[in-house]
Structure formats: structure tokens, C-alpha cells
Amino acid sequence: MNNQILKDENDRVDGVYKVTGKAKYFAEYELPGLTYGVLVTSTITKGKILSLDTKAAEKAPGVISVLSHLNKPSAPAYEQEGGPAMKIFYTDKIFFNGQPIAIVVANTFERATYAASLVKATYAKEEFNTDFEKAVNDTESKKLQGQPDYKRGVENAYKTAEVVVEQKYHLPIETHNPMELHGIIADWHPNNQVTVYAKTQGVKATQGTIANVFKIPIENIQVKSEFVGGGFGMALRTWPLEIATVMASKHIGKPVKIMITRMQMFTMVGNRPAAIQTIGLGANKDGTLTGITHRAFGETSVYENFTEGVVNMAKFMYQCDNVNTQYTVVPVDLGVPIWMRGPGEATGAFALESAIDEMAHALNMDPLEFRIKNDPERDQQRNKPFSDKNIKEAYRVGSQKIGWSERKNKPGSLVDGQLKTGYGVSIGVFNANRGRASVKGTLKADGSLILQSATSDIGPGTGTGMTLIASKLLGIPVNKIKFELGDSSLPPAPSQGGSATLSTVGSAVNDVCVSLKSTIAELAANSNMDATSNFIDVLKKNNLPSIEVTKQSQAGKERDDYSMYSFSIHFVKVKVHSLTGVVKVDKIVSVGDSGTIVSPKTARSQMVGGAVGGVGMALTEESILDHRYGRYINNNFADYHVPVNADIPEIEVHFINKPDPYINPMGAKGMGEIALIGFSAAVANAVFNATGKRIRTLPITPDKILATS
Amino acid sequence: MINFQYLRTTSVKSAIALLLKDKNSKFIAGGTNLIDLMKRGVSAPEKLIDINHVPLKQIELVGNNIVIGALASNTAVAENALIKDKLPLLAMALNAGASAQLRNVATVGGNMMQRTRCGYFYDTEMPCNKRQPGSGCGAVGGFNRMHAIFGTSDKCIAVHPSDMCIALVALDAVVVLANSKGERKISFKDFHRLAGDTPQLDNNLKADEMIIRLEIPVNNLAKNSHYLKVRDRASYAFALVSVAAGMEISNNKITDIRLAMGGVAHKPWRLTASENFLKGKKATIENFEQAAKLAMADAKGYGENNFKLQMAPNTIIEALNVAKSKA
């Protein structure tokens, strides 16, 4: 494909806004009297605030107000007993280093920033632990069940198999780090009317949270979030700093804007939790898997629990009669994690897909052949057929494109001077979700269509996908369709997460279009027009400037009958420098098996983006703490290494592009997660194939290559 | 950031006069490091003296020296035809640092004054003897993967962050400094300091001095030069280890050799013992390996950076190999 984009593929509908700087992100709304909030954060990890001296800050030029637990700005839900442990400005407790303890509001950003540096706190420190590995290994530490244990067949059957692989895999904390810094503008008007300009993956969720905390009717709150500069999961909740900003606006009666720093992005808006996983695999010598055991420990916080689907994949991805899983979460004194792209499934897939490769090696089998041999016909976990699954075809296409035939099964076989070449493969899988959403469609006599829904677009191209669905169904050109989103006053839709937006909102768009079509047909019949008449003519003949319809759509009972997943196969070719230990990803082929491709150009970009994220997860990304202080040491873009352009080779993307007959009217399944899930294992497997070195702790930095013998 | 006073000046003389007037003042040129440090609260000058308009941007051949003004931008130097032709090692090192945007404004003098990238230095809530003498060193016993293996002290194990300076120390550059009374010259290898008991001092620039220019003697290393930077990502990252290697090879023998390393010490680390060993020898892999071994004689790891004890000699060998192989 060589990154050639076919001419008939549609451009992103909001492309012009994004390339001209006209796209407005939350911080870019001009409001009269806008003020600037800057946070003061804790410098200890655990304990209590003893004193907070805000005098100097209050006297500093331009300062309007300093809010903290000392003056408890009004938030009715926090004034009651119970509720969350972390009630911002209603507790003197410190749960993690970098926790917001005050907000300084001033008339300029510079003044607020300077004044915030004048706020001085004293603390009563308590002993703490931010070291997840230590907490896992400490028999005394608190451990919580993250998910019910799962067992099919014999527990730990792998142990008695002919060939056994049992290995431990470590993932560090990763930080989402979307390019846009987090924040919000809160504008609390008289009569308890609130407008917020948010960076959120769910305008309805943000609206609901504000209503709950401030005990005002939900319809008093309008959340706007038209453009979101990336989220990757971190904008799936309303964070305490956003509540603090709303408090501040309510308190001073002016709009308050906050945009946190890149350093603060590491502490107070979630992260991919660290994990330690043990995989046990058993197989017959002929390569038949006989036992899978997946045990995982995941990081959570002390003040709020977080769990995700780390061990899901082991239950159904391979044909195996004996499977057991266990998922335990272990609290540490850090900010609470949140789903990060691919979420727990990406964490689990690194371990499982590395172990599968290790087993293939132990069996002296081609890992591709081993995977195909153990590819399941049915979902053994749910005892249902898959609605649609084309993995074998995906393996075939991808292996051809990467040049799998060049690969040698014996590691370290392809050597050219100091460079060693290796190939790796892995699979990614994620639940093909579909929720409930409403869409309003307005078909106008001027030939245009307006579609509206309170969904979000954090980057995948939601508006583009929806527009293409409507265009195809109604035969209206793309440039005559407008899809409006990112406003809580529009018909409700769920948050953008779990790769479900296209399936969920797209289905409602489908239903709206089908309904509009039949209304037009009815009108045509009633006015003695041809059934194939253009809707413009029909509306004009009926003297209607427009017709509108709102439809709610959700999944039906087909979900009871079928197991629905999206799949991806990642092929990676790497070159490893044996003297410096540098791993260079040389080529990537990702194959998506996720039903119909509605918007080829943006779908392809999503797969490319997932691969880039996967390169980061595999090779460069790790949020590092100094556990003596409980503070991050590389909390910036210079030291936390998100891949740069030079890290990324050409990426080929292929889609199976066959409709899933059961998921939704489009036959389309989500793609955001599978673009990343499993990718890191493909890299680790390629590194092993190149060097014979098996790195089980991410990221695979040059020092690890040199250290492993 | 405090609302400092901002002054502009157009001559070396007035710049120094302004500097002397207030001890809590600083020069600002490109500002790419200083503004970053001010935003982090690491540096808080009350007065900034903008020296960008002082005419010190020359890049020219003067006699047997290539002269580079202190205010020439990193890009201007890296893209200069004379530099590319005569000192490709310097151009390579410059292009290995930062990004195109930063190099466009970062100056030669500013690059020399660049402060360490140590995370403890940058976080005002952590101990750091360099930022706050006497507060301790967070990196000793802490996160020290990026830190020094040569010339360390128990007070500080931070590394010098520049790439340009690694090439300059290899090229025997001379730094010309001015104060109100006149100029003095200092060899580049003596410009930066080891941490010792005074890690707060990165270099030997005196409080009343200004960097004026560099003088780099012309050499015959251009053909067989290479700057190799090993880092955690392919670009826009500080070095784990870097090596500047330049050789003059005639009749299959090494007649001149320069070797320096970055990412390993508090100053650009010249590998004199390795150079002495290689001088007059054949450019063979065996000799490169021996030279790399000699380079590591006094190296010491601090735990997380122990890998550098292997990565450093490997990188020396690879850099020499690549330099030698250039046609």
C-alpha cells in the first residue's frame, strides 16, 4: 500500500478546521472577564496538610482568589458525609504526591502561576509506598480481587503438559500524554446555570458529574467539547481539578480557565497501571495447547479502586480446554489509574502473546503456524459462536506483506555486520462493544442534512464516519452533511471509549437515515410523486423546509447468541544493533479484522496510530518514580519518550473488510483498541527472533538488550 | 516565574557593564534552556539582559582557525558550508542535538552554558547539590540510569547534556571570553568542570565574563569523522552515551585521532589514553577494541547506569568503525 491513499477515499470532514488552526479546543473559547487558575500541589506523598499559607499569594498582583480546604468553596455533595475519599478542597488528607491542594485564580496566566509558587504548605508526613513491585511482593500489603477467578477444565493444567512455559512479565506505568494538556473552562452564571468548555471523552458524563457534585439540575449545565486534543482514555472521567475549577468559578462569579502543566499530566489525570503477570502454558509436542494460566497483579490507588480486563484474552483467544485466570489489584500511594488505549487487554496481550511465542520456540514451531493450529472455532469461554472472525485470512495477508518467508525460526540467524534482523507476530482482540445512543437528523429542502448527537471525537474521525454512513444511505454528498457533536445539549450518547462509538452512534445514524428515507417515500407517495424522487423535490412539493427525526438505537438479542470481537494481527520487522543495543523497527504490517470499514482513510490512520503507540509501549515509554520521595522523575516530554517521527518506519495497514452480520446495521466493529493491543508483544517477539534475547520487562531499551545474555 | 526586568543591549561592553550592575542578572540569548529552567523554578534571575543583538554571529576562517561567534545559532553553524566541509564532526554533533526548532534559536554560547538534564536538578522539591548546594544528591542511590560513570563525586553524578560540546572538545577548540578589562582564552577541555565539591559550578566562566567566540584549529579529520549518539529514541532525546570520533588515516595508519564521549561525565569527556594508544597504529577493529578498553579504565557505575560500562566501549568501537569506513 506504501501509504498511498486512494483518491476516492474521503477526507476528514473537520480537516480544514484542523489544518488552519480554526478548530477550537477547550482552552480557546474567548469569554468576557476570563480568569486563570493554577494549581498548587502537594510535595509529600501521604499524610495531612498541617498549614497552608496563602497570604503572599493573595497579595500578589492580579490575584482574585485562593481556594483550598481552608475555605471549602461550595460543593453541596462534598458537604455531606460519605462519597469519594478524594473530595478536593474538602479534605486535608494527602493521597499522592502532586495532589492538588489549592487553586490560585488571577487575571493573567503569568500572575496566577507566580502567585501559586508563593503558597506554602506544611504537612504531617506518613509512611508511604509508591513501589508497585514491592507492594506485590510484600505479603503484608493489601490485595484486592480485581475480577472473579475464572476456571475452565483443570486448574493449572499447564504444569503437567509435555512442554511447559512459565514466565513472568512486567509492565511499567505508562502515561497517556495526549498532546493537549488537560483542563477546563468553567463559567458559573447567576441562577446556578453553568457552562463548561471541557476536554472530555464524554460531554454527558461530565455534565452528570458536575450535577452530582454541585446538586443542581442536569439541564442547568451545558458541556461543550467540540474538539479534543487526544484522550486515549484519560478524559473518560471528570477529574478533581475540573471540579476545583467549577468551584472557583462559582466562588468568584467569573469564568475560570485551567490548563495543567505537562508535569501535572503525570500525577493527577490517570495512567496505565503497572502490572506483573505470570503466564503458564502447556502444550503437547505436536503443538496443541493443553493449558493456559494467566495470573495478573495490577496497580490501583489507595483512595479509589481501579480494575480492567487484563486477563480477558486468555479465556477465549486460543482453543484450550483448561484455562484459569486470576486478577488481583494492589494499591499504592499514587493517583488512581484510568484506562489507557487498549486498556487492560493491551497489558494482558503483551504477556500472553509473548508467552505464546515462547511456547512456539520451545516446540521449535513457527509461531504463526502455532497460532493457526490453536485458533478456536468457537468462543469456549461464552460457549457461543463468534459473530465474525477471519483471523486465518489476516495471518495470510499480513505474513505475505511483511515477508514472513524471509524469517528464520532459529533466533539470531539474519545478521548483517552489527545489525540483526528479526520478525515477530502477535494478535490483538477486543470486545466489539455497542451501547445506546440517540441521534437527531434534520433533512432540509436546501439539500443538506444535519445530524446531532452528544458524542465526542478525540481523534478517530467520528464526524467523518457518521457522515459517510449517512451519505451512503441517503445518497447525499458528504459536503452537504454536517455532523454536530461535543455538546451535552444534543441527543444523548455514551462517552467515547472502548472502541464503541462508530458501532453505537453509527447505528443510530443508520436508523435516522432509514427513517428519513421512509418519511420521504411516504411524502412522495402522498403527493403522487415517483418513489425514487429526490428528497429536495419531495420536500418542496410538500412545502416543508425540513423534516426531522430522532432515533435511539441499541444492541438487540443477537449479543446473546454470538460472541463479538474485533481482531488485529501485527507483524513487525526489527533491526537490533548488537553493539549499542538500539532496536529499530524497520517495517510494520497491521491487519484489521473488524467488520466493514466505513471510513477507509481515517480507519487506516487509526491503525497506524495504534502501531505508533505500540512502538512506544514496546520500546520507549515508562513513567519512572523515585520511590524514596514518591515523585515522578521523568515527568516531561524530554524524558518520557513518546516515539518521534524518526522512530517510525512505513506502516502497511490492511483490512479484511467483511461485514459482521450481527453487530449492527453497518457490519462495522471498533478499531481504536485493537490497533494497539498485542503490538508490544510483536516487537518483543521480533527482538527475540533477531537476537535470541527475550525481554519480559517493557520498555525494551538499549540497556536491556545489552544486559540480557 | 517572577516578573523580571528585561534589558536589551547591542555591544559586548554594555552587556558586561549591565551584568556587573546586578548580581542576580543573567544573559539571555536563544533562551531555550534558561526559559525552561525559569518556568520550572530552577532559575529565577531578577534581570535578563538580552544579548541577541550583540554582533557575535560570525563563522569564518581566520588564518589557521575557524572562528565561530558565540551568538551564531546551532543551525547556522551546522548548515554552514565551511563547517560542513572542514568540521563535519561539529555539524553532525549539532544535528544530533535537540530539534530543528530549538537549533534555530539556540546559540553556540548558550549550548556551552546548557545545564544538566538530571531529573533531581529540575525538580525543586528534590535534593540536588547542583541546584541547592548542601541539599544532597538525589541521583546517588536514586534514579541514575542517565548519569555519569567518569569523574564523579559523591556530591553530584549529573552529566553534561550537550552534543555540540563533545565535538568541540575533540576538535581542540579554544574559548574566548571577555570581561570589562579585555579578553582571555581557555582551552575547551578546561571550560567545563568536574562536579567535585562544587557541583553548582558547571564551568570556569567567571561572574564578570561573557563568552565571545570559539577558535577551532583547522585539521585533517574531516573525511573520517563520525558522531554517534545512542539514545532511547531515534531523535530528540538526550544521549545515553555519545562518541565523537575523528581520524586522519594515511598509508593505513592513524596519524591524527580525536575521541570524546558524551553522556558519561559532568563535562565533555576527552579520551586521551585511547587517542595516545591509537596514534600511529593501524585502523583495525582489534586496535579499536583495545582503545575502547583503555577508555574505560576509571569508569564506575552507580547501579542503574551500569549498562554504560558496556555501552560506552561498544559505542567507541562502533563510532571508530563508522568513521574509518567513510570513503
Add this chain to the structure above:
Amino acid sequence: MQSSDKKTNQSDSRRDFLKKSSLITAIALTPSVAVKAAENQADERFAELFEKIPLNLTVNNKACKTSIEPRVTLLDYLREELHLTGTKKGCDHGQCGACTVHVNGERVNSCLSLAVMNEGKKITTIEGLSNGDELHAMQAAFIKHDGFQCGYCTPGQIMSAVACVNEGHTNSRGEISEYMSGNICRCGAYPNIVDAIVEVSKGGTEA
């Protein structure tokens, strides 16, 4: 270089500053009315005037005249005062490239440049790149090759890409990647960005 920089209370430094004001011998950047006012009556209002200095620059071919605190970065000046919000804040420390603008034709991180350092200079932001409704070739190529997803790094990428072509660093995909590495894209549109630059650098509009 100072060994350790003491943090100074703002009001102290203001008093200090006022005391020293009449001694300033460098180019006078302070409006004389403010100096007089400050000498006569050093209160907050005048101090505020005094702390700002005049600034003249050209942004997207428009002359801009203002009075500004020296600590305001070019980025914050563009975004908060001129409301040219196409230029983005991604890290505020020169580590991501989202704030890239052209200063006198060269790409620069506007977050690490004080506005006052740009006196008399010509600034071009993403808003000044297109000719009315007619997109710059690089903007059109970014759309065609889908060189973005969320769009937040995009203005910086495009400003950087235009400079990359002007500089002539487009001799290979590898060279483009290296010279575009100062612009981080978390959505991971890198190969598409390179495609767009390859197309523009070839001067054609064909893929």
C-alpha cells in the same frame, strides 16, 4: 552563573525595581510616564504599568503594538492576547513542537521565546499560512494524506513541515523524519505527515 537563585517575593522585587528605576542606563524600555509616576507614587497601579514594556512586532503581516510583562512567552501572547489559538501549548518546555511558529521565516518553539525578545520581528502562525480561503499546499497535503487525528499537534506540524521544505531537508523519507522529530504526534500520524511533505517537496499534487 549564579550558584543558586533565590526566589524573591514579588512585592520586594517590585520595590527594589522601583528604587533602581532611575538608574537604568540601557535602552529605555519603560514608558517615561510610568517612570515618573513610579518615582512619585510607587503604588500597585503604577507598578503594573511599570512592569510592562512596549512591544512592536508583525504577526501574519499585521503590525501589533502592545505593552507586555517580559515574562509572557510568545506562545501565551499569541494565544491569550491576540487570540491566535491555532498555535498550541503541548508542553510549554520546548519538548513537543506544538507551539511551532515562524519567526522571520524560521521555525521556532514559541513557548521558549519571550514575546519581548521578538521586538521588530515577523511572526507567522498557522492562521497566516493560508491565503484567505485558499489553503497552503502543505495544509492541503495534510488533509489529503490524513496527517493528523485529533488535530492538536497539527498547526505545529504544518509550520514545521513548511520550514522543513524551505530548508531543503526533504531529500529522503529518513531525512524528513529526522527533521520532523521536533514535533510529537501522540495520535501517531507520522507516516502520513511524511507522505504529505514528500508530496509538497516534489511540488506536485499527485500522491
